[in-house]
Amino acid sequence: MHFADLGLSEELLKAVEEAGYSEATPIQAQAIPSVLMMRDIIGIAQTGTGKTASFVLPMIDILAQGRSRARMPRSLILEPTRELAAQVAENFEKYGKYHKLSMALLIGGVSMGDQVKALEKGVDVLIATPGRLMDLFERGNILLTGCSLLVIDEADRMLDMGFIPDIENICTKLPANRQTLLFSATMPGPIKKLADKFLTNPKSIEVARPATASANIAQMLVPVEERGKREMLRTLLGKEDVNTAIIFCNRKTMVRELNKSLRRHGFKSGEIHGDIDQSARIAELDRFKSGEINLLVASDVAARGLDIKGVSHVFNFDAPWHPDDYVHRIGRTGRAGATGKAFTFVTKNDAEAIEAIEKLIGNKIERLDTGVDLAPAESGASASPARGGRRAAKPSREKKPRTDERPATREAAPKAAKDDERPARPARDSRSEAPRGKPARAPAPQQRDEGPDEGWNGPMPAFLSFGFDKP
Structure with a gap:
């Protein structure tokens, strides 16, 4: 459906056309007319479906009438992370270029004084993370009684990050007769209760079955020995027609080491993870967008919401521990109708993770023939490479079903991965693959040394997501 058929103003249509779009995505075609009619909306849509524009565009036209008052925003958009909030702000700047709307961004890592000054001038659109919003509210710097439109974006991520109590608190401070738009990739019980x-x-709108991978993404599992991951990655980067690629690792230490390794081998790569401050992250993303680098090594802080045009490949250097993370990782490619490829490296320790992923997406993922025999690993088996060991491996799997042991095994990964740079030290890895004994388990303290990325807006994990949802 054309944007011109959705009831948007001529000024807004001009801005959309100048941004290079004419056809609305399914979520936009269904949501925009209902938002313009002042209906409450529940939108079930993953990132990459044009979700952001489905509420930004009609909001611009709705807010075109009226004026703002000091410390009393006319509309409020809640985002789980500062990067998603910045993404929405840039969408407003892009599509609202012919409207005189004021906007404020309340996120951590930015001077609170500057944010207070913006609020005192009065804003039409307030885009905020819950933590910073509640902080300024409790200081008396903001009033929500004049807010007539509320957007709760990425509600399931809000739930994961522990923001639901804050959101409920915020909702009680808004006018009861407001318009509310809620968007989420899934609809778990607590989110349904909130709605x-x-x-x-x-009005409920669902444009894709929750937790499914895009049909535009060609997915492949790559069997590989732990110490051979870096060499395999370099091989695939050489064989594949890689325009830009995001390479995901489970730990920040591995992100740093892999980026250094790639740069030593002449690749134009960069890194983002939880230990890099906000200004450095933005700078690295800008380098990636501009083409100065074409490989971005990332931890899961970048798995959600990162939308950069032309990402042709995603590489899961480490198989994700949680199946939902797999869907969000590979969703960085194949966006807005484009095609993409996703390669996931699989070692003998990844059987349970891959089984959970395939169960979630409802499909078996094709295996790339690399010459590495991981039949026992694919069945959750022991380290024995013999094909006949598949049946005998089941007791071993039943004895050790706990997934919390995987991080300890993965913590040893950086040491093993280094060995592919130093062929003179093969003994350590050969011991771990000896079929006559169990692989050595990494010391327990290492499991705690490099935990999940710490959040920026309170006691929460943070997931960096920055860029633009396609309209």
Whole structure:
């Protein structure tokens, strides 16, 4: 459907056309007319479906009438992370270029004084993370009684990050007769309860089955020995027609080491993870967008919401521990109708993770023939390479079903991965693959040394997501 058929203003259509778009995505075609009619909305849509524009565009036209008052924003958009908030702000700047709307961004890592000054001038659109918003509210710097439109974006991520109590608190401070738009990739029980409590007769829109991988993404499992991952990655980067690629690792230490390794081998790569401050992350993303680097090594802080045009490949250097993370990782390619490829490296320790991923997406993922025999690993088996060991491996799997042991095994990965740079030290890895004994388990303290990325807006994990949802 054309944007011109959705009831948007001529000024807005001009901005959309200048941004290079004419056809609305399914979520936009269904949501925009209902938002313009002041309906409450529940939108079930993953990132990459044009979700952001489905509420930004009609909001611009709705807010075109009226004026702002000091410390009383007219609309509020809640985002789980500062990067998603910045993404929405840039969408407003891009599509609202012919409207005189004021906007404020309340996120961590930015001077609170500057944010207070912006609020005192009055804003039409307030884009905020819950933590910073509640902080300024409790200081008396903001009033929410004049807010007539609320957007709760990435609600399932809000749930994961522990923000639901804050959101409920915020909702009670807004006018009861407001319009509320809630968007989420999935609809778990707590989110449904939130919607039932704070939305009035909402229209439900679902454009994709939750937790599915895009049909535009060619997925492949790459069997590999732990110490051979870096060499395999370099091989694939050489064989594949890689325009830009994001390479995901499970730990920040591995992100740093892999980036150094790639740069030593002449690749134009960069890195983002939880230990890099906000300004450095933005600078690295800008380098990636501009083409100064074409490989971005990332931890899962970048798995959600990162939308950069032309990402042709995703490489899961480490198989994700949680199946949902797999869907969000590979979703960085194949966006807005484009095609992409996703390669996931699989070692003998990744059987349970891959089984959970395939169960979630409802499909078996094709295996690339690398010459590495991981039949026992694919069945959750022991380290024995013999094909006949598949049946005998089941007791071993039943004895050790706990997934919390995997991080300890993965913590040893950086040491093993280094060995592919130093062929003179093969003994350590050969011992770990000897079929006559169990692989040595990494010391327990290492499991705690490099935990998940710490959040920026309170006691939460943070997931960096920055860029633009396609309209």
